[in-house]
Amino acid sequence: MTSGGYASGITTQGGSLNVSSGASVDKSTASAGYINIQSGASGTGNTVAGNQAQLNVLGGTLTSSTVIAGEFNVQNGGKANIVAVSGGVLKDDAATVTSATIGGSGSANIISGGVLSASTVTNGGVVNVDSTSKLSGETTISNGGQLILNGSAGNGSIVMEGASSLLTISGDTMPTNVISGLQNGGRIDLVNLKNVTMTQTTSNGIDFLGTDESGKTVDFHLNIPNANTIGYKIIADGHGGLYYEVCFLPGSMIRTVNGDIAVENLQIGDPIVAFDWKNNKDVVRSVVWAGKAHATVRPGLPADEAGYPVRVLKNAIADGVPYKDMLITPEHCLFFDGQFVPARMLVNGKSIFYDTSITSYDYYHVETEEHSVITADGMLTESYLDTGNRSSFHQEGTVISLRSTVRTWEHDAGAPLCVDRAFVEPLFHKLDARNNMIGSPCSSSANAELIVDPDLHLMTESGATIRPIRREGQRYSFMLPANISSVRIVSRASRPADVVGPFVDDRRMMGVAVADVHLVAANKKSLVTSHLQAVKPAGWHSTEWTDCAWTNGDAVLPLGDLTQSGMGILSLNIRAAGPYLKTDAKPLLTSIRSA
Structure with a gap:
């Protein structure tokens, strides 16, 4: 595609689509083969969805991209803004990726001087930053996400949210990034340290001595503001980690x-x-x-x-x-x-x-x-x-x-x-x-107000809200505009431990249980099953069920090219929903909106 050219709604099943400087491609899907965005080219709302597919930004700029499977490569000074990675691999090679959300089975490798800016790794996602690359802005690790650093990682800050957030520091060079938000269950693993001996915690962070894998004595510093007042701890098992832990309070x-x-x-x-x-x-x-x-x-x-x-x-x-x-x-x-x-x-x-x-x-x-x-x-x-x-x-x-x-x-x-x-x-x-x-003086929490209505709706890649046009029993139907490659299923969400009782050891945010999903477009009815696969998109809980899966209140549903021929009707069979706490918080995933 040469300068001045424009394409929309294309699906590659093999071969290559080359977008040259001055041309643009929107709302297209790489199911197999390649879509190459050359220097000076651009695009919005594109998806890579096949294990043998690649979406390559070779110096150009893409906005609002989705990675379900395959490879999304940003290199040679290219830029990718607003990227949702629920599967496959995002590779930032001497380029810049901004506002990415990496979750599910997705991963990201930031290499050769690449920059990852203002992004989130969550819900099973993994981001690996090599020793030459850096973070910019605020990088958030939340709810099962893992960030791996292999060097100083620039001057961006790191915020740890959620009980299972993990920051892994590999190598003998400590990052200088400010680390905040470490809470109960979150941890920092110091992979190459053995027999760690803490020295002190201060208002500027944690200083400690240890022995690396070669037996050399090393002196490291983690930049954790007010560490002396927050109560972090370091493990000494050959890796390392920071935790809140089970314990007694004074006077016990x-x-x-x-x-x-x-x-x-x-x-x-x-x-x-x-x-x-x-x-x-x-x-x-x-x-x-x-x-x-x-x-x-x-x-x-x-x-x-x-x-x-x-x-x-x-x-x-x-x-x-x-x-x-x-x-x-x-x-x-x-x-x-x-x-x-x-x-x-x-x-x-x-x-x-x-x-x-x-x-x-x-x-x-x-x-x-x-x-x-x-x-x-x-x-x-x-x-x-x-x-x-x-x-x-x-x-x-x-x-x-x-x-x-x-x-x-x-x-x-x-x-x-x-x-x-x-x-x-x-x-x-x-x-x-x-x-x-x-004669306890405290009031019971057992009478917390509950809501049955899930407030179920969809959100498009551009951030538009779609309400159901009808409901028949457990089936909700939504009218979709043309050229929608994915939607987010959004609802209220609560934890079973809060709704049923703390004696239920399930503290996951549960939205709705989605069974069969159908999309009718261009007089053709298609079955959508991405949420039922073993490897699920972001926002879905793993389950032993084969015909149904729970959302966390904000789950990505890839549609591929099913609506490229025109508008469609998306039908969701909701197996279960609610009740929910009236006061519950927002869904877990960060909203992904177009620029």
């Missing part, structure tokens, strides 16, 4: 052979009374490690993710258990009938609740010779289990060597970890029923 009274001692006063070597539940007897175990850190709550997140401590009121479990109010972190486990149950699954808003009056606090770890059932405030609970997230930057008491072996719940726990609803729900209701007996 730990049972020892010398009586109950406040957790903050325990020292390495102190003898603790542990409960051998298999033989129904007490045993003595020594403290082999004690650590302390500080946490600051992040308001605006769900209470279990924000970092609020859980308060278990006096007598909430049984008469005299605990014998005073108990304060622990949400993931800390309590012991019932041979099982460890996370405190967050027992929160009833009355006798066991998130204490939102506490927004900043110290917390403590206590490790015994082996993972143990110990007693705190008269309540059976757990000691610390090093599953690869030990704090080493502020160790209390006598310094001892860290273990090199990471332990697991499956093989090393003092009792099984149980999140099974069949066990936890009856326990939850039993404890909830004690509320009237202990």
Whole structure:
């Protein structure tokens, strides 16, 4: 296609479409073969959707591109603005990519001096930035996304959001990027460090010593503002990581052979009374490690993710258990009938609740010779289990060597970890029923207002909202304009743990369950099944079902070239939806709009 040329709605099934300087191509799809955007050429709303396909920006500029499968290559100074990657590979080779969202099975490689600007990696996506390339603006890692850095990575900032966000730092050169937003469950892995020894945390970040893979002593710095007040920790298992972790708050009274001692006063070597539940007897175990850190709550997140401590009121479990109010972190486990149950699954808003009056606090770890059932405030609970997230930057008491072996719940726990609803729900209701007996001052969260209407609608690549033109039972129908290569299925979304109860160990945002999808265009009815494939587009939850899949409230549905011949009717069979919390937050995915 030569200068001045224009094409729209083309689908390549093989061969090459070359767009020269001064020409443009819009709303076209590479299903196989190549679409090449040469220097000086441009395009909007194009898609690469086949494993053998490539969309190549060879010095030109593309806007609002979608990558479902195959390769999207931006090189030779090319520019790509607003890119949605749910599968396949985005490669930025000495070019610039701005406002990209990489999720699902998608990945991105930033190489040879490439720049990634103001982008998000989420929901299974992976971004790898080589040592010559850099980040610009704010890069967000959220909800299962992974960002891998192999060097200094420029001066862009990194924001970590979501309980499973992962920043991996490979090599011996630390990034200078400002890192913020690390929350409960998020982590930083320092791949090439061994036997890490923390030195200090300051208002400017974390400074620590360690040994690299060759045995050389190294001194590194992570640029995490106010790290000394937020409570990050570094693991020492040959990689590295920063976590919030299960722990006690100050004033928790730990049972020892010398009586109950406040957790903050325990020292390495102190003898603790542990409960051998298999033989129904007490045993003595020594403290082999004690650590302390500080946490600051992040308001605006769900209470279990924000970092609020859980308060278990006096007598909430049984008469005299605990014998005073108990304060622990949400993931800390309590012991019932041979099982460890996370405190967050027992929160009833009355006798066991998130204490939102506490927004900043110290917390403590206590490790015994082996993972143990110990007693705190008269309540059976757990000691610390090093599953690869030990704090080493502020160790209390006598310094001892860290273990090199990471332990697991499956093989090393003092009792099984149980999140099974069949066990936890009856326990939850039993404890909830004690509320009237202990006179709890807190109101219940069980009466939260629910909404059944999913507010289901579609959004186009340009950001236009499409409401259903009709609904017949579970089937919603939408009128689509021509040349739409994908839509987003948008709805309300809530977490089962909030709607059903905390005894349900499912904290995913659930939108609607979509079964069969049909598109009628040009008198032809087509079945759309991308959401039912093993590798799903961004915004879909993996499921054991083969005929239905849940959205997270904002899910991409690729349509390919099905509407290139004209308008169409998209029909969705919604197998399940809601109820939803009236106050729930927005969907997870970042909105993708045209420039």
